[in-house]
Amino acid sequence: MPADRRILSPMVVLGGLSALTLLSIALFMTLGARGKWDFILAFRGTKIAAMVLVGYAVAVSTVLFQTITNNRILTPSVMGFDYLYRLIQTVLVFQFGSGLVATLDPRLRFGVEVASMVVFSGLLYWWLFNGAGRGDNRRSLHLLLLVGIVFGVLFRSVTSFLQRIIDPNEFLTVQDRLFANFNRVDVALLTVSALVVLAVSLVGWRWRRTFDVLALGRDAAINLGVEHRRAVMAVLVMVSILVSVSTALVGPVTFFGLLVANLAYLVIRSHRHALILPAAVLIAVLTLVAGQLVLERVFGYNAALSIVIEFVGGLAFLFILVRGSAR
Amino acid sequence: MIDVKNITKRYNGTVVVDGVSLSLPAGGVISLIGPNGAGKSTLLSIVSRLLPMTSGTVMVDGLDVTTTPGEVLARRLSILRQDNQIMSRLTVEDLVAFGRYPHSKGRLTEADRGHIAKALRYLDLEPLSGRFLDELSGGQRQRAFIAMVLCQDTEYILLDEPLNNLDVKHAVAMMKLFRRTADEFGKTIVLVLHDINFASCYSDRIVAMRDGRVVHQGPPEVIITPDVIRDVYGVEAQVMENAGQRIALYYQ
Numbered sequence: 001m002p003a004d005r006r007i008l009s010p011m012v013v014l015g016g017l018s019a020l021t022l023l024s025i026a027l028f029m030t031l032g033a034r035g036k037w038d039f040i041l042a043f044r045g046t047k048i049a050a051m052v053l054v055g056y057a058v059a060v061s062t063v064l065f066q067t068i069t070n071n072r073i074l075t076p077s078v079m080g081f082d083y084l085y086r087l088i089q090t091v092l093v094f095q096f097g098s099g100l101v102a103t104l105d106p107r108l109r110f111g112v113e114v115a116s117m118v119v120f121s122g123l124l125y126w127w128l129f130n131g132a133g134r135g136d137n138r139r140s141l142h143l144l145l146l147v148g149i150v151f152g153v154l155f156r157s158v159t160s161f162l163q164r165i166i167d168p169n170e171f172l173t174v175q176d177r178l179f180a181n182f183n184r185v186d187v188a189l190l191t192v193s194a195l196v197v198l199a200v201s202l203v204g205w206r207w208r209r210t211f212d213v214l215a216l217g218r219d220a221a222i223n224l225g226v227e228h229r230r231a232v233m234a235v236l237v238m239v240s241i242l243v244s245v246s247t248a249l250v251g252p253v254t255f256f257g258l259l260v261a262n263l264a265y266l267v268i269r270s271h272r273h274a275l276i277l278p279a280a281v282l283i284a285v286l287t288l289v290a291g292q293l294v295l296e297r298v299f300g301y302n303a304a305l306s307i308v309i310e311f312v313g314g315l316a317f318l319f320i321l322v323r324g325s326a327r
Numbered sequence: 328m329i330d331v332k333n334i335t336k337r338y339n340g341t342v343v344v345d346g347v348s349l350s351l352p353a354g355g356v357i358s359l360i361g362p363n364g365a366g367k368s369t370l371l372s373i374v375s376r377l378l379p380m381t382s383g384t385v386m387v388d389g390l391d392v393t394t395t396p397g398e399v400l401a402r403r404l405s406i407l408r409q410d411n412q413i414m415s416r417l418t419v420e421d422l423v424a425f426g427r428y429p430h431s432k433g434r435l436t437e438a439d440r441g442h443i444a445k446a447l448r449y450l451d452l453e454p455l456s457g458r459f460l461d462e463l464s465g466g467q468r469q470r471a472f473i474a475m476v477l478c479q480d481t482e483y484i485l486l487d488e489p490l491n492n493l494d495v496k497h498a499v500a501m502m503k504l505f506r507r508t509a510d511e512f513g514k515t516i517v518l519v520l521h522d523i524n525f526a527s528c529y530s531d532r533i534v535a536m537r538d539g540r541v542v543h544q545g546p547p548e549v550i551i552t553p554d555v556i557r558d559v560y561g562v563e564a565q566v567m568e569n570a571g572q573r574i575a576l577y578y579q
Contacts, residue, residue: 209428
């Protein structure tokens with residue numbers, strides 16, 4: 001019986017996904033190439049690198065976030081991260097003018113953003129666990145999420161308020177940065193982002209079995225000897241760093257993480273993060289690269305990939321919500 | 328030995344556990360009984376470090392549960408609460424294997440596999456071992472969780488209403504299993520029970536709570552009497568003796 005329940009073994013699924021991802025990357029690099037190869041490879045290589053990094057960061061951060069919150073609907077963007085990112089950028093332009101922001105070293109700007117996000121999640125978390133959420137920690141995680149939603153609305157409102165009173169020319173500069181676009185990636189950020197993601201991954205990989213236990217829920221994790229509070233805190237820091245990377249590179253992508261995480265749960269049918277995380281990453285990269293390929297070759301750059309992904313992701317979100325409530 | 332000293336738990340001024348001191352010697356089956364809201368589950372959660380206490384201390388074999396590292400306690404004491412919801416897609420065997428995490432941190436050894444197989448066998452789960460948890464009935468899932476906790480192989484096993492969702496056959500089998508685990512392997516099993524007759528027939532000791540306090544404790548022959556039951560639950564009961572076991576009748 002159990003044999004035919006798992007239609008495909010996780011290793012086969014991972015192998016298939018890897019092959020598809022490599023194929024789509026190869027096609028993206030070579031299809032319709034006219035002119036000098038060294039230019040084409042460098043130009044397209046930058047885009048690929050950005051897509052891999054963003055896909056990776058979004059996939060891992062969403063899966064880990066869902067692991068510590070024990071749900072499959074909420075994603076880090078619910079915590080208000082992408083709105084904080086928009087707010088930081090808007091405040092920078094508002095305060096210093098678009099001229100200065102444009103000349104500011106992107107790595108410095110990136111550092112400021114990552115630091116703000118880590119501090120933000122850290123403060124919120126400790127405030128909730130040491131103050132408002134004293135006692136029953138199960139409730140306080142829900143409180144954390146609720147506070148995240150309220151913060152998101154607050155950041156969004158402040159952002160749009162600032163954008164309304166800002167100089168129209170400066171507003172264009174801000175708006176330009178707010179929508180995800182793989183055709184306008186900050187090259188200087190790629191290397192530093194890659195290093196940051198690598199460091200987080202090395203730490204995360206050593207924790208993969210702890211993640212499996214955390215997914216059982218707080219009580220079971222404590223019973224099995226995991227220092228739950230510390231582990232959740234560490235995961236939150238990892239998540240905020242990864243979200244910073246993806247938003248700094250291409251801007252907020254709200255439903256993308258939800259889409260790839262749930263697809264990964266669907267095809268892997270196992271509880272092990274050693275399998276789920278790679279699958280989510282591969283699905284994310286595949287979606288981005290193949291989507292961008294279709295967009296460039298079929299629609300001739302006439303649509304933004306983020307709009308398509310957000311549309312499909314939003315539908316998936318509704319589907320999961322409706323199915324969840326019907327059960 | 329579990330040593331509970333002066334435990335108080337307060338939620339915004341409401342006292343749920345009120346200065347409980349209790350000393351539970353190692354070995355045997357101990358049942359916690361009492362009406363709803365008496366603080367039994369809260370006390371169990373505090374003893375197993377799932378809930379912080381407002382004041383007081385809990386020592387397990389001389390280890391303070393609030394300061395001892397979680398992984399050390401996890402090899403000595405295990406807890407199963409009610410209502411276990413799991414997001415992950417787990418088979419029964421996967422779940423039971425998690426019971427070995429405190430010992431092997433996820434890398435299963437041959438000895439671990441032996442423990443898993445034994446737990447599956449004891450709880451009559453062998454035919455279900457490959458099934459996913461969301462395909463099981465409530466009672467089957469409850470047995471899977473208890474198998475995980477037994478697989479953890481700790482000195483002290485704390486269970487909050489383990490008979491939930493179980494039919495008569497499996498409830499009796501479960502209580503017999505607890506009895507056997509205590510007798511053959513010298514484990515200490517602390518149960519929150521609602522059925523006082525199960526408590527009467529299978530425990531070495533019964534602790535009765537009401538309004539956040541321990542009001543009576545002792546062996547079944549001392550606790551299962553009309554006077555104590557009236558005092559704890561506020562109902563009139565008739566107590567019959569049958570083959571050396573005391574059965575309370577309170578259905579009228």
